[in-house]
Amino acid sequence: MITVQEAEKLILDSIGEIDPETVAIDAALGRCLREPINADRALPPFDRATMDGIAINSSTYNTGQRKFKIGGTAPAGAPQQALPELKACLEIMTGAPLPQMADCVVKIEDLEIKDDTAILPDGLQLDFHTAVHAQGSDCKSGAELLSPNRKLTAKEIAIAASVGKAEVSVSRSPRIAIVSTGDELVSIEQTPEPHQIRRSNDLTLSTALVSAGFPNVERVHIPDDQEQIETQLRELMQRCDSIILAGGVSKGKYDYIPETLAKLGVSIRFQWVSQRPGKPMWYGQFSRDGARLPVFALPGNPVSCFTCLRRYVIPALEKWIGLPPAKPCYAKLNHDLTFKPELTLFLPAVAEPKASGELWATPALFNTSGDFVSVAKTDGFIELPKSRKIFPEGEAFQFYPWPI
Template sequence: MITVQEAEKLILDSIGETETENVPLEAALGRCLREPVLADRALPPFDRATLDGIAINSSSYNTGQRKFKIAGTAAAGAPQQELPDVKSALEIMTGAPLPRLADCVVKIEDIEIKKDTALLPDGLQLDYHTAVHPQGSDCSQGKELLSPQRLVTAKEIAIAASVGKSEILVSKIPHIAIVPTGDELVSIDQIPEPHQIRRSNDITLAAALKSSGFTSVELVHIPDNPEQIETQLRELMTRCDSIILAGGVSKGKYDYIPETLAKLGVSIRFQWVSQRPGKPMWYGQFSRDGKRLPVFALPGNPVSCFTCLRRYAIPALEKWIGLPVNQPAYAKLEHDLTFKPELTLFLPAIAEHRPSGELWVKPALFNTSGDFVSVAQTDGFIELPKSRKVFPEGEAFQFYPWPR
């Protein structure tokens, strides 16, 4: 068996990058940006009023003038105007260009307006560009506002829209097949016989992938029949960008997956990881059109399957589409733990953000790696290293939240 760290490195080192495509900006949410986004002009593009009030020349006020004749209105969206002289004023709206000859804005709350005259009190602090957002103070023309290899969220869309990017270059979304195997599995709308269980792994994995941005997913159940497994996997390899199997990967008589993958020319990178749960995990790649495409064969037990997806598959897929590998959070144990086997332990836990700003976790008790009912009450899992046997209260360890 290899260690968790060796498995992680073998996977991430083998992952390349997917192809790119241009999409409309409104369709880019949740995708990985693959081009720099540059400012097409200085931002803001003009000296901009930051509040409603009057635009004046501050020198007039600071040399004693308190009455300003209002010569008109500067509205947001209208061309820049000009004061008739430095002793006059224009009413101005938030976002409007600062008029020529004016250099500051007095907020409406400090002004008394009688007919067409603004009366200002003593004691105002008015200087050059008071309440003005100066031209180019956010960025200059041509500055890189967004770098590639980042997730497109609402704030990235706001920036791209502000510079006129109606289309944007992003990573293509890989098409992923989720393949549970086993004669005991029936669809969720069936009433199972006493010896059967409803399929939950594929639905769970699909939901986790979609919530992580991998929305192109299909589910294919294959019974424990080696010829059928080979036929259907061969067909999936012709059109899918990645395959995630669940079950059939251990040493049982009907665990046909490793042998079948080898028969199909899928190169194995590893099988068996010194971890609990998920020890029989398998990873490899197949070739198509000059590309190396990943195959994850996860254990069939629900907790093992879900944990391995979160720990290995999702980070690998994120790197594949160009996102940087996220570093795990750290959380402190709420109570002492002892774990004697020479294995890394992935322990489901309930997370608590405390007023101190620290993240603490309370490990949850669960029966077996099939006890997904108990795991559903948790927020993620804490990773306890195999080099240790005693894990004291208050010590921090890596924490991986479940996909939302």
């Protein structure tokens, strides 16, 4: 049995980087960028008005002039103009290029217009580039605006679009099979017999993966039959980039999975982790076309399954698509806790951000690791290290938010 830290390291060390592909920028949300995004010209590309108002030369105002004849209008989207003379002004719109000879913008709220003349009050603070976003002040042409290996959220897409990247290179989205097993599981639509329960792990895992940015997921249910398990797993290993199994990984007589996977050429990296919940967890890899592809076999218990997905699978998939590790998050325990087994404890907890800037975690009271109803009230789990037994109120531990 290995520790949580050893399991994490074994998984992450074994994961490479998936191939890139090119997608349209408006389909790139949530993907991992795989090329640098550079400025194709200085930004902004011209001295740009940041207010609606008039463009003047500040020296005229600062030497006493208060009335400015309006020589025309500089709208956004028109080529640069020029002041008719140094003492005149142009009306100017936000986003328009500053006219030649002008060096600042006086905002419309600060002036009065009478008979084609703008009248300015005393006391305005007008200098070179007041209300002007100077050419090249954001960046020079060719500057790297975004480096590779970062997630494309709305703000990164804004930048790529602004420099003309209609297409971008991103990591391919891995095709993931979620395999559930267990003859006690019936479909959601069915009314289960007393000894049966409805299948929900596969849907929990697939929706959690979609939330976490992995939409390319399919669900497969296989009965507890060794032959069917082998046939279907072989087919999935040809077609999918990763397989996540829910259930069938403990030491029970009907748990054919580890054996079958080994037979199909999956090499086991570890089985059993000193953690609660989730001890009977299994990790392996198989080769296809020179790539090493991950197989996760998670415990069938719903809470264990969900916790292991969050703790191990999602970070591994994030590394695979090229993302850096997520910033760890920490929360203070809301009451004293004692936990005696020599296991790392993953404890579902409600996160309470305080006005002080602190995050506190209130562990959920729950019966057993099968109690998913209590878990649904929580925001994530705190991880209590196995080296200790007593965890005092107010001490901070790492907190893992659930996928939302």
